[in-house]
Structure formats: C-alpha cells, structure tokens
Amino acid sequence: MTVTAYRSHVEVRRAAFGRLVRAEWTKFATVPRWMITVTAAILLSVLLSGLVAAGAGENTSNDGGGPPVSADPLQPFQDRGHFVSQRRSGDVDVITRVDSQTGGGDWAKAGLMIRGGSETGAPYAAIVVTPGHGVVLRSGTDVDIAGSDGAAPTWLRLTRSGDKVTALESADGVSWTGVGTVELGGLGDDVLAGLFVAAPDEVVVTRQFGTEAISGNTAYTTATFDNVTLTGGATSDWTEREHPSGPAVQDDTTGFTVAGGVYTVTGSGDLGPDLFSPDSTRMVLNTVLVGLCATIALAVLFITSEYRRGMIRTTFLVSPSRGRVLLAKATVIGGVGFAAGLLSALGSLLAAKAMPGGLPLPDLFAWPVVRATLGSGVLVAAAAVFALALGSLIRRSAVAIAVALLALLVPQVAASGLPLDVANWMERLSPAAGFAVQQTVPRYDVAIGPEAGIAVLCAYAAIATGFALWSLKRRDA
Amino acid sequence: MEATIEVRGLRKRFGATVAVDDLSFTVEPGQVTGFVGPNGAGKSTTMRMILGLDRPERGTALIGGRRYRELRSPLREIGAMLDASAIHPGRRARNHLLWMAHANGLPASRVDEVIDLVGLSSAARRPAGGYSLGMCQRLGIAAALLGDPPVLMLDEPVNGLDPEGIRWIRGLLRSLAAEGRAVLISSHLMSELEGSADHLLVIGRGRLVADTAVRELLSAASGDRVEVRTDERREAMAVLTDAGATVAVTEGDALVVSGLTAAAIVEILTGKGVAFRGIAEHRATLEEAYMDLTRDAVEFRALAGEAS
Numbered sequence: 001m002t003v004t005a006y007r008s009h010v011e012v013r014r015a016a017f018g019r020l021v022r023a024e025w026t027k028f029a030t031v032p033r034w035m036i037t038v039t040a041a042i043l044l045s046v047l048l049s050g051l052v053a054a055g056a057g058e059n060t061s062n063d064g065g066g067p068p069v070s071a072d073p074l075q076p077f078q079d080r081g082h083f084v085s086q087r088r089s090g091d092v093d094v095i096t097r098v099d100s101q102t103g104g105g106d107w108a109k110a111g112l113m114i115r116g117g118s119e120t121g122a123p124y125a126a127i128v129v130t131p132g133h134g135v136v137l138r139s140g141t142d143v144d145i146a147g148s149d150g151a152a153p154t155w156l157r158l159t160r161s162g163d164k165v166t167a168l169e170s171a172d173g174v175s176w177t178g179v180g181t182v183e184l185g186g187l188g189d190d191v192l193a194g195l196f197v198a199a200p201d202e203v204v205v206t207r208q209f210g211t212e213a214i215s216g217n218t219a220y221t222t223a224t225f226d227n228v229t230l231t232g233g234a235t236s237d238w239t240e241r242e243h244p245s246g247p248a249v250q251d252d253t254t255g256f257t258v259a260g261g262v263y264t265v266t267g268s269g270d271l272g273p274d275l276f277s278p279d280s281t282r283m284v285l286n287t288v289l290v291g292l293c294a295t296i297a298l299a300v301l302f303i304t305s306e307y308r309r310g311m312i313r314t315t316f317l318v319s320p321s322r323g324r325v326l327l328a329k330a331t332v333i334g335g336v337g338f339a340a341g342l343l344s345a346l347g348s349l350l351a352a353k354a355m356p357g358g359l360p361l362p363d364l365f366a367w368p369v370v371r372a373t374l375g376s377g378v379l380v381a382a383a384a385v386f387a388l389a390l391g392s393l394i395r396r397s398a399v400a401i402a403v404a405l406l407a408l409l410v411p412q413v414a415a416s417g418l419p420l421d422v423a424n425w426m427e428r429l430s431p432a433a434g435f436a437v438q439q440t441v442p443r444y445d446v447a448i449g450p451e452a453g454i455a456v457l458c459a460y461a462a463i464a465t466g467f468a469l470w471s472l473k474r475r476d477a
Numbered sequence: 478m479e480a481t482i483e484v485r486g487l488r489k490r491f492g493a494t495v496a497v498d499d500l501s502f503t504v505e506p507g508q509v510t511g512f513v514g515p516n517g518a519g520k521s522t523t524m525r526m527i528l529g530l531d532r533p534e535r536g537t538a539l540i541g542g543r544r545y546r547e548l549r550s551p552l553r554e555i556g557a558m559l560d561a562s563a564i565h566p567g568r569r570a571r572n573h574l575l576w577m578a579h580a581n582g583l584p585a586s587r588v589d590e591v592i593d594l595v596g597l598s599s600a601a602r603r604p605a606g607g608y609s610l611g612m613c614q615r616l617g618i619a620a621a622l623l624g625d626p627p628v629l630m631l632d633e634p635v636n637g638l639d640p641e642g643i644r645w646i647r648g649l650l651r652s653l654a655a656e657g658r659a660v661l662i663s664s665h666l667m668s669e670l671e672g673s674a675d676h677l678l679v680i681g682r683g684r685l686v687a688d689t690a691v692r693e694l695l696s697a698a699s700g701d702r703v704e705v706r707t708d709e710r711r712e713a714m715a716v717l718t719d720a721g722a723t724v725a726v727t728e729g730d731a732l733v734v735s736g737l738t739a740a741a742i743v744e745i746l747t748g749k750g751v752a753f754r755g756i757a758e759h760r761a762t763l764e765e766a767y768m769d770l771t772r773d774a775v776e777f778r779a780l781a782g783e784a785s
Binding site: 007011016020022026030033305306310314320321477 | 531569
C-alpha cells in the first residue's frame with residue numbers, strides 16, 4: 001500500500017530550556033489552590049511578624065533599667081564599667097601603674113580610658129590589663145588589639161594628639177612599648193581621661209527544647225592604681241561615670257577611693273561586644289518559616305501530584321528529556337520560593353517596623369539586614385529545590401514533605417536541647433544551616449556565618465537534585 | 478520522516494513476570510491498526526516502551542525511524558493518550574493543554590483548535606476534576622492531536638464513551654488515517670474495533686498472536702461458507718453432500734455449507750427440486766474471527782494450566 005506520509009502542519013519554535021520553564025510555570029500557576037497557598041503564606045508571615053514585634057516589645061519593657069547598650073542594634077556593644085576621669089582639653093597624656101586586680105574573672109579589665117563624652121556610644125579608646133588575656137586596646141565596636149600577655153602589676157599609658165590616641169605599655173614605667181594607635185572621629189577639644197575598670201557578667205545560659213534563658217550574675221572587679229599622672233589642658237575634679245551591669249547600683253560594692261596616691265576603683269559591667277543581645281531582625285524574620293513550610297509542601301506536590309495521577313507520563317511524553325524537566329521544575333519552584341521568601345521577609349520587617357512601641361529594629365538598608373532579607377528569599381528557594389528533589393526521589397507526597405520538613409526544622413529545635421558544641425555542629429552540617437543567613441548580629445550561639453550557612457543548604461539542594469536526576473533517568477516513569 | 482511505529486524484539490520483565498516477550502511489529506501509515514489482547518496481555522507496557530517511559534530489557538521501538546527520546550518536539554511526531562484521567566483536578570482543561578503546547582513550542586491558538594475539534598469548547602474553562610470519563614477521553618484525544626502528528630497511539634480510546642461518542646471517535650480515527658497518518662488503538666474488546674480497525678495486532682501473554690489485515694482475517698474466518706435456509710433440511714443436506722460439500726446444521730432451519738459457491742448451491746437445489754427460502758454468504762463477526770484466532774492460544778494455556 002502506498003500512502004503519502006502525513007506531516008504535521010503546526011509550526012514549532014526552536015527547542016529551548018526556556019519553553020520548558022514556561023510550561024512548568026503554566027502548570028504551577030494554573031492550579032488555583034497552589035497560588036492561593038503561596039499568597040496566604042506570605043500574608044500570614046507578615047501578620048505574624050506584627051504580633052512578634054508587639055509581643056517582644058511588651059517583654060522587654062520590664063527587662064532591666066540599664067542604659068541603652070549601644071546605638072547600633074546591629075553591633076550590640078556594652079559600654080559599661082566604672083570610669084573615673086578628669087575633663088582635659090587639647091593633647092593629653094595619662095599614665096598609671098595597675099598595681100593589683102581582684103575579682104571579675106579572666107576578662108576583668110583595669111586600665112586607662114580616653115573618651116569624647118560620658119554618653120553611651122561616645123568615641124573612646126581604652127587600654128586595659130586582664131587577669132587571663134593580657135593587655136588589650138579597645139576602641140569603638142570593632143578595634144580589639146592585643147598587647148603583651150602579662151597581668152597586673154603593669155604600666156599603661158594613653159596619649160592623645162588631635163584625633164589620634166596611642167596606647168602603650170611598660171613593665172617598669174621607663175621603656176614603653178606601643179600597643180596600637182587609633183583614630184577617634186568626632187573627638188572634641190575636651191576629652192575625659194582617667195581610670196577604668198570593667199567586668200563581664202557571669203552568664204548562665206539555660207537551653208531547653210525551643211527556649212533559652214540567659215541569666216547574668218553581676219561580677220565585680222576591684223583594681224588599685226598608683227603612679228597616676230595626667231598631663232595636658234585644664235584640670236577638673238575627678239568625676240565618675242558608672243554604668244554597672246544590671247538595673248541597680250549597689251553603693252557598698254562599687255566605689256572609688258583615693259588614699260596616699262593609691263586609687264582604688266571597683267566596678268561591674270563590660271566594655272566590648274555583647275554576644276547575648278537579641279537579634280531582633282532575626283526574630284522578626286522567623287515568620288518566614290510559614291512561607292518556608294508552605295513552599296516545601298508545594299515543591300513536593302509539584303512533582304508527587306504528577307506521580308500520583310500518572311500525569312508525570314504526560315510530562316515525559318511532552319518532554320522526553322527528564323533531566324531538563326526536573327531542572328525546569330526546580331527553576332520554577334526556586335523562583336516561587338525566592339519570591340515567597342523575599343516578600344515574606346520584606347513584609348515582615350515593614351510590619352514590625354510599623355508596629356508602635358515594638359521591637360527596636362535596625363535600618364532596613366544596612367547590609368546585614370539586606371543580606372538577611374535577600375537571604376530569606378534564597379533560603380526558601382533552596383529549601384524548595386531540596387524538597388522538589390526529595391519529592392522526585394521518594395515520589396510520595398506525605399513521606400517527602402515529612403522528610404523535607406524534618407531535615408530543615410528538627411536540627412533547629414533539637415539544637416536548643418543539646419549541649420552548645422553538639423548543637424553548633426548539627427547546625428553547621430544539617431540543611432538547617434541555611435537559617436544562619438537570617439543572622440544580623442554576632443551572638444554567642446552563632447554556629448556558622450550567614451554566607452557559609454546558606455551555602456550548606458544550597459549544597460544539600462544541589463546534591464539532592466543530582467541524585468534525583470540520576471534516579472529519574474534510570475527508573476521507569 | 479515515515480509515519481510508522483516499528484517495534485523490534487521488545488522484551489520487558491517486572492520482577493519474575495515477563496510482561497512483553499520478543500515483540501515485533503510495524504504500524505503502517507494510512508490505516509487504523511487495532512492492538513488487541515485481554516487485560517494484562519502487555520498492551521500498555523508495550524505502548525509505554527514505545528513512548529520511552531519504560532525501559533525495555535531488550536529490543537527497540539522507533540517512531541518514524543527514531544527513538545522517542547531523540548524527538549525534539551515529540552508532540553509533532555506522535556500523539557499519545559495513555560491514561561485519560563491523568564490530569565490535575567484543579568487545573569482547567571484549557572490550561573492542561575496550554576502547558577503542553579508551551580513545552581513543545583506550539584502556538585496557543587492550536588490549543589483552541591483541538592478543543593473545538595474534540596467538542597470540548599463549552600467545558601474547556603472548567604476544572605478538569607469535574608470531568609466525566611467521556612470528557613476526559615476527549616481531552617486526552619485533544620492532547621494527542623495538539624501537535625498535529627503523523628502518528629497517533631491511543632490506549633483504550635473508546636473506553637467510557639457513550640454510543641454517540643463511540644460513533645464520533647470511529648469517524649475521527651478513520652479520517653485521521655485517511656490523511657495518511659498511522660493510527661494505533663488498543664482495546665481489550667475486539668467488538669470495540671469492529672468497524673474502525675483496518676489491521677489487527679493480537680497480543681496474548683506478551684507475545685504477538687496475529688498480525689493481519691481485518692479483511693483477510695474475516696474472509697479466512699468466514700471461509701467459503703454459505704448459509705442456506707430451507708424447510709426441507711434433510712433433502713438439502715443429502716443432495717449437497719452428494720455434490721461434495723460439507724454441511725453443518727446450525728439453528729432451526731439453517732444449514733451452513735462449505736465447499737461450494739452460493740451459485741453452485743442454487744443450481745443444485747433448483748435442479749433437484751429442493752425448496753429453499755434464503756441463501757447468503759456467511760460473514761463472520763470480528764469477535765468470531767478473534768475466537769478462532771485465539772482458540773489455539775487458549776487451548777495451549779488450558780493444557781499448560783493442567784500440566785502445572
């Protein structure tokens with residue numbers, strides 16, 4: 001039989017990955033319930049963030065009457081301690097010998113300070129000696145220069161020339177070794193110069209599943225100074241700037257006395273980064289979890305619903321290259337996840353900011369906040385791709401959703417019930433490391449940096465996708 | 478490209494069960510080929526292997542000379558319907574076709590064309606979850622026709638259709654074949670293929686039992702048999718047997734005669750003065766022909782069953 005072979009009359013555009021992505025996007029967008037879920041999850045997380053912000057505001061209002069710790073919530077810094085100073089103008093040179101130091105632990109500080117004013121956050125430079133960590137020069141929130149390893153007794157010296165302050169130390173008060181020079185912007189003609197002591201709290205962190213309680217017991221240190229000389233500018237009387245730890249000043253344990261050229265200063269509260277202050281941005285961004293869970297479920301369903309109904313066969317008929325289909329699906333669900341995460345994060349932060357009397361939040365354009373916001377998008381995107389790959393491997397909705405959620409959420413919950421070391425390793429190595437991208441403040445319990453953390457999650461997503469591609473080509477549809 | 482499906486030495490096993498065993502056939506263009514066999518005979522497995530969904534243990538399946546996975550825009554080469562109900566229930570029928578069109582770079586206008594072609598225009602914007610089985614079948618056929626392909630392969634397309642729908646699909650399949658396309662339709666009921674298939678592939682237990690044109694099959698099954706209706710059955714039998722024919726009594730007044738043509742029978746009966754009321758060439762139904770064809774296979778199966 002001779003028959004003229006039939007030829008298709010439909011014109012086709014060139015084969016490209018883009019048209020597969022478009023097809024998968026059409027699939028996603030045309031199931032109304034999926035679009036509703038994504039939108040609802042974003043709105044819900046924004047709503048929740050308002051509650052978080054309002055709730056957190058209430059909780060902190062009774063919490064301690066101490067002065068604000070630092071001006072920038074992204075670099076929590078304790079500007080406390082006991083500072084006994086004289087107001088001096090022009091160039092200043094201040095010298096002392098720290099004779100003895102007792103109490104306050106390894107990081108108790110005794111030494112000299114020059115600062116622009118008594119208010120919190122004023123520019124300063126301080127050289128101190130500690131019982132356990134030698135001589136240290138501190139300035140601002142980030143300068144932390146180590147000197148020699150010695151402890152008291154030792155000679156310390158600060159000289160100010162214009163905006164520059166140079167710190168020196170000496171064993172005998174004759175030959176001086178420079179520790180470092182810092183430039184203090186915004187230093188006026190008048191400065192406060194004098195003796196300084198500080199001691200960090202003894203912090204006890206109690207972690208239980210899902211909660212943590214941080215209690216600080218105020219620690220006191222007492223130092224004796226002799227050979228105190230202050231030169232330069234006009235003289236004023238000794239004034240005290242005392243910002244102790246905790247709400248109340250106890251007169252009998254803090255103090256300043258002078259007797260026969262020996263100055264005794266007692267104080268509490270620390271000078272340095274505050275690793276225990278709350279990460280308010282991260283608290284608000286916790287609500288992105290709602291969008292994350294919803295997106296994980298959708299990502300799994302995006303492929304398992306096709307297996308359940310046999311539609312995956314239609315998909316592979318239309319596009320026989322299975323690997324490209326999975327990559328197109330990953331592109332679509334990753335995009336949906338990124339949008340959901342980003343919108344949840346942005347909406348949550350704006351809602352929290354708008355909440356009257358709520359949480360003190362940093363500037364939204366500060367890099368750590370921008371990174372956390374964009375990172376929330378990447379976090380949800382990577383989680384979605386990870387979940388899609390699991391769905392492709394497992395093929396069953398309930399099991400795949402459970403595995404994806406457990407992998408992402410269990411390390412977080414379990415971590416708070418484990419010793420810090422174990423918890424840190426779990427948070428570094430599990431997919432939950434991705435949540436680190438929402439950190440904006442350095443804290444004592446930081447297991448992994450933001451960039452490294454999100455990279456760990458992305459690696460999980462990539463490896464799972466690799467397995468899914470491998471399996472997809474080998475198994476029957 | 479030649480509009481054909483070529484299957485060579487295909488074999489597939491699921492665990493210990495051999496689903497398809499050394500299957501070879503060619504589906505030619507310009508006709509409707511029926512793929513018949515009881516449930517579980519391996520029809521769907523064969524179709525899945527042709528479509529690159531299942532991996533054959535051995536053998537090849539080519540569409541127009543190429544493997545399915547090598548097709549860049551497969552919808553333009555072959556239209557297939559496997560499971561018509563495999564649709565997401567929340568998605569509208571039109572959108573179901575739209576993503577398929579996007580994936581193969583087909584214009585969206587083609588979606589509306591095929592919706593009209595299968596008569597779903599009024600329901601195309603409703604979620605597919607509310608579709609009846611017949612509507613799902615129509616949607617599945619629309620999907621198969623989306624790329625206007627030269628080869629069509631439909632698994633049980635008649636299933637679930639009402640009589641009007643069955644008539645419609647027979648007409649559609651015939652006209653598609655008349656345009657020069659190769660059309661393969663499977664069924665587990667031979668009667669469903671009556672009046673639509675030109676060629677038959679009969680499969681049993683994963684093996685090819687017959688590969689034959691329907692016309693030849695029917696004439697073979699009909700033999701040269703002639704049906705004679707008469708009130709003088711005994712006399713008629715006597716004279717016809719004398720003339721060298723084989724005569725069988727069927728029901729009441731009917732005789733089935735083989736070995737003589739209808740014209741010869743008329744001549745003999747009138748010559749001998751035997752009265753008869755009617756004479757007609759016997760036409761076997763496709764079902765009868767199928768039973769003849771598979772009898773051996775069935776007997777073999779029954780024997781094998783006793784032996785084991």
